[in-house]
Amino acid sequence: MRKSFAYPILFMTLITSITVFALAFLNESTAERVATLQETELRTKILYAFDIDLNTDDPVEIERIFYENIEEETSGEERIFILKENNQDTGYAFPVSGPGLWGTINAYVAISTDYDELLGIVFVKHEETPGLGGRIEEEAFLQQFRGLNVSSAEDGNYIVYRPATNGNVDAIAGATLTSQSVANLLNQDIDIFINARKGE
Amino acid sequence: MAKFKSTKILMDGIWNDNPVFRQLIGLCSALAVTNLCMNSFIMGMGLTFVTGLSSFTISLIRQFTPKHIRMMVQVLIIAVYVIIVDIFLRAYMPELSKALGPYVGLIITNCIIMGRAEAYAQNNPPIPALIDGVANGLGYTLVLLSIAVVREILAFGSLFGIQILGEGFVPWTIMIMPPSAFFLLAIIIWITHNIQENKSEVAK
Numbered sequence: 001m002r003k004s005f006a007y008p009i010l011f012m013t014l015i016t017s018i019t020v021f022a023l024a025f026l027n028e029s030t031a032e033r034v035a036t037l038q039e040t041e042l043r044t045k046i047l048y049a050f051d052i053d054l055n056t057d058d059p060v061e062i063e064r065i066f067y068e069n070i071e072e073e074t075s076g077e078e079r080i081f082i083l084k085e086n087n088q089d090t091g092y093a094f095p096v097s098g099p100g101l102w103g104t105i106n107a108y109v110a111i112s113t114d115y116d117e118l119l120g121i122v123f124v125k126h127e128e129t130p131g132l133g134g135r136i137e138e139e140a141f142l143q144q145f146r147g148l149n150v151s152s153a154e155d156g157n158y159i160v161y162r163p164a165t166n167g168n169v170d171a172i173a174g175a176t177l178t179s180q181s182v183a184n185l186l187n188q189d190i191d192i193f194i195n196a197r198k199g200e
Numbered sequence: 201m202a203k204f205k206s207t208k209i210l211m212d213g214i215w216n217d218n219p220v221f222r223q224l225i226g227l228c229s230a231l232a233v234t235n236l237c238m239n240s241f242i243m244g245m246g247l248t249f250v251t252g253l254s255s256f257t258i259s260l261i262r263q264f265t266p267k268h269i270r271m272m273v274q275v276l277i278i279a280v281y282v283i284i285v286d287i288f289l290r291a292y293m294p295e296l297s298k299a300l301g302p303y304v305g306l307i308i309t310n311c312i313i314m315g316r317a318e319a320y321a322q323n324n325p326p327i328p329a330l331i332d333g334v335a336n337g338l339g340y341t342l343v344l345l346s347i348a349v350v351r352e353i354l355a356f357g358s359l360f361g362i363q364i365l366g367e368g369f370v371p372w373t374i375m376i377m378p379p380s381a382f383f384l385l386a387i388i389i390w391i392t393h394n395i396q397e398n399k400s401e402v403a404k
Contacts, residue, residue, distance in 0.1 A: 007266060008266045008268070008269045011264065011265070011266060011269070011273075012269060012272065012273070012276075015261075015273060015276065015277075016276065019276065019277070019280045022280070023280060023283055023284070023287075026284060026287055027287055030287055030288075030290070030291035033291045034290050034291050034294075037290075037291070037294050038294075041294065127301065129376060129377070130235050130236065130376060131235070131355055131356060131371070131373075131376035132373065132376060132377075174373060
């Protein structure tokens with residue numbers, strides 16, 4: 001019977017269906033948890049971009065603080081977050097992305113409502129070399145963007161690395177390509193965002 | 201059921217026939233995830249889990265599996281366990297899941313698992329197959345960790361994320377990059393072969 005033509009097909013079909021069902025069940029049962037984790041992580045990052053202190057890991061608490069300060073708006077496929085202070089819009093956070101050295105870099109940029117000042121940036125996803133380009137995630141690099149005045153930017157060059165004239169940010173030593181990619185994607189997407197908003 | 205010695209299977213997998221430095225398989229991932237100890241540890245544990253259970257399962261159904269489609273079945277079973285690891289990491293250890301990224305999925309292509317399935321599980325009862333899989337996984341973890349310890353200390357000055365070298369320490373950039381894993385792996389193979397050869401000479 002095992003030599004027959006149908007047996008291997010039947011065997012394969014059976015074993016595939018069993019395993020697929022098992023995996024589908026497992027995936028379904030953890031889907032909610034994964035979604036919550038991702039949402040919490042995004043909220044933490046947005047709050048970080050707006051420089052709002054968060055001394056907790058508790059998802060419920062994070063959600064509360066998030067909705068106390070931030071409103072969400074969808075424009076096209078993008079999620080834009082608006083910082084509220086005393087019922088006044090004080091800042092926007094919008095997604096930026098572009099090619100890095102190894103893969104796409106995704107980040108959020110928070111900017112004041114008059115588009116003069118960056119409130120902060122935060123990286124959501126990147127595949128840069130750990131310890132070299134990966135250091136864009138470090139506090140020392142990110143802090144440079146807090147309150148960075150971009151009102152006098154020329155030709156869409158909001159981020160310029162020192163020691164160039166008008167330089168306003170330090171690049172990461174040993175990670176020239178990553179640093180340059182980050183500057184390029186920030187400059188490009190900030191420019192697009194500001195122009196789209198001002199045109200409204 | 202033939203009698204088997206579980207301690208011997210364990211020792212073979214971890215030391216005498218270690219997959220990495222004796223059989224020289226599973227090298228690609230040994231180079232990729234050894235930049236941090238934690239990554240290596242989780243990768244090793246994931247691989248141990250997959251090798252152990254896939255060997256067990258393959259051995260369990262080996263008598264019903266038609267010979268000419270056995271590899272298809274093996275890959276399917278391996279893939280199932282890898283996806284389980286991936287789902288588990290995503291749901292319960294999101295940080296590590298992010299750090300390991302695509303490498304978790306690539307456990308499927310790790311030659312150690314397929315190697316053990318073909319070389320051992322296909323011809324042996326389930327329990328020895330399980331032990332053999334786990335032993336090989338542990339042997340792999342051991343090598344990964346020994347590379348990762350050196351790389352992490354020299355590249356970041358830390359061990360499992362805890363800073364152990366002072367502020368004045370200048371990180372070795374080369375240790376972060378993949379080539380350093382080549383040097384270290386070669387050194388490990390050299391040392392272990394020396395030890396093992398000395399032993400066999402004494403035995404003569």
